[in-house]
Amino acid sequence: MNVKSRAKVGAAFGAAALGLGILATPASADPNPTTDYRQLAGVGSDTTQYAVNGLGDAVTNANGKIIASWNAVGTATIKTKATGCVISRPNGSSAGINALNADITAGTNCIDFARSSRGPADTSTQDLTFIPFAKDGVTYATDLGSSLPTNLTKAQLAAIYTCTSTEFPSAQPLLPQSGSGTRSFWLSAIGITEAQVGACVNQSVQEHDGVAIANGSQLMPYSIAQWIAQGKGIADVPNRRGESRLRSINGLAPTTGTGTATALNANFAADFLRDVYNVVPTAKITGATANPVLVETFVGSTSKVCAAGSTISTYGFGTVTNCGSTAVKAER
Template identity: 40%
Template structure:
């Protein structure tokens, strides 16, 4: 059963240098030595929102402990990459670690609440998703293209430019064709199951990918050696990049030397380095979701109650505390009436 849809939401020069970062360790997976209990709320999937969900896990669980609540299910989230396979919770089936929105949603639907309770998703519902899934909205993001600081790419590209580049169109394979410095363009895309990948390609018109396009680098990891190239172009979550700039990083979950660039003359960042709401327009802006099974979301069980207490309109993520964390990690908050709504 479907519920109220999250509202649609309506982006100066490129950032020439990375914002100052603070080395703040981010949790990855449930803490060492912690095995989620069978009744706990456990998820996996999108790389884009994994650091944010790790923080929610830490803070939500601490809030229960501080309140003296020792019985309610805790929240845990498995990162998109790491040791493989994983056993998500006590008594669960061992599964391949889901890497990306699509993989998380597939794993959710291939198993039961004994294994996974939600999937992180940076993409919206697609026609191939089961109608029994609910996409629970909680934040806004945007996707732009990135390139190495000091490289050959220009400050701005249009939507058509991006379509031409990823089509490897004749006469459009050198940065000089777009006002940049001469150099053969190297278009990269994230892994196939990436929600950022599918969203970005849809936003630029779903081009037929040309032979010059390389797929595979983990999304939102600017430290990947393949991307440390003056001619590379790579899609990037604006919110995730801002979160990394705010110090929410690990050795690999880091923007590295990649800087965010403009599309159609609109900057993805404000002058103060936050996600530009004007860039988070209907073309390049997106809602972020946690996907759950409808039957469990509406159930009066312990787990159903916990799902709503975490992800629902009056739940932890949509609370004042949760919304502050969303901002800290680089994303925009949804209107109060949209946070926790489902499609």
Template identity: 35%
Template sequence: MRWNRFKLPALCAAAALTASLPVGSAAADPVVLPQAQDIVGVGAQTTQPVLNQFSADYNASLGSDTTSPRMYSWDATGSSPIVTKSAATTIVRPDGAGAGIKALVSNTGSTVDFVRSDRGPTAADPHGLDFVALAKDSVTWSAARNGNAPAQLTPAQLNGIYTCIINNWQQIDPSLPNATIKPYLPQVDSGTRAFFLSAIGVAAPNAACVVSGPEENQGTDPVLSDPNVVFPYSVAHYLGQTVGGHGTATDAPGNLTLRNVVINGRVLTPVTNNLMDTNFANSQFGRVVYDVFRDAEWIGTDAHATAIQNVFGPSGWICNDPTAAADLAGYGFLATPACGTATLT
């Protein structure tokens, strides 16, 4: 893979400083059918709320300009199939980064322009895709409030839980309840799932005890209220739901609370003073989240490629506009100095 590096504007760093700034409410699926020239995305649930907010704020910034392409983002879940824009091919709604990338590869810009991805590129990804850095996130484990889980676990203990070597809380600490641990993972196309398993060194979870299926970052799923549950969770998404006030009846942590990770004897806390903790974000549990494009359209010189760069590029709206910086922070993310740079598969 190669990096395309650009000079980055200072404003991209402002997002880390504006978490307390209010941002407006964003719609879910587009409230109007996007036009053929518009920039339309699908994919991960983790960055879905902030991309919805970007859509509302970027489109509003165009004001009376009725000719420039708008930007829209379709949610990961909802009715399916969907028609993403005028005259587009009907597709099954992509749920997760993996499903979004499959849709990007299987269709053209007349249907899908970009994918929200909460994981980075892998060797298994098709060639010719650009993973464009958006922001910094981190992933920790969560457990039910007032349940049997401890406040902290090590990566080795999490590895043991998801490989079914550790299946009772007393294997971690004899003072904990004698109860069977119930490890859950998001559905298989989830980027949060893929990243978390990599962070704890699990190539493949053991189906003998691990249950897959809940939507990522959705603690409202009834199965996750069990006192013995363990479930990975995006720290930024959790902050957006709680501190940012963007939670809804279905997009909320429910009874889950974020837990600490002990690395080399040091307790790392995911959240400090209602912000993502930078030490945690710089650990093995920190990640960059991306938007993914076909390389031909990312590096192109036609009007559509120019419109894409105007939104997502290093000199574009997301990496430069103060409203975009406030949006990112209001949804819990940290700025990345790589904002707008691309990794080509």
């Protein structure tokens, strides 16, 4: 039996042993029906899309469900409001934030918030407020039958992604698409810049899609929360893990527990843990121009999102002590 066949058998056995459901078909990517516009429209991050979709079902007020969240991938365009508001679908944190900025400039009010798995990239203005709501981590994933180690150091990962590794010269690193918050976070975490990414890196894969790992020499960054959620059999979360397995960094495991009790390891390598955010226009959460629904939903430790901790943890994320904080402001 070859390595790939052994991996497939192992993956099937592992899923059964863990008691993790595998979805047969992908879930709907957007509000269902798509004319269910609700009160706030959000776009952006692949990493947090399922958690925010879950919050869309859990978070309500007197007028019903509040959040309509549009996934990173799907139809080329989306319609976010009942009147007008047909826009190109933003794929990733930066794309979502850029779309929110463009909406603010145009004054069209088609986007109310952007999902982001990264912090600010430009603090030249305070036009946007990055509101944390959960904790995630990013590690590397490999094929179940990989020839690569199940533990690498930060320095070893940097060498692999700059294509200068002498320890693992046959490694084939994968990197998420441009605009991905996980991409920018991963490069920062391993200590390299975009300009230092080597020519051996495949930079065209969709983030958190383990099926992209096609052989035992490949590795890719993967959201720990996404990997956990994809393996739970949650109705609205398609399992994109393929035969991928999360690996350790600096000798620290990315998860704790097993089966349905698998959770983010809060003591994972510090450089590889991150807050994730909902990004809102600063002008719409302060003063006379504040949107009361936006405020009640996202702002403060008692906000509706922060009060939905059980929903957030269902999707693999950890808690943050600064949930709902409005301290972080930026341009993008």
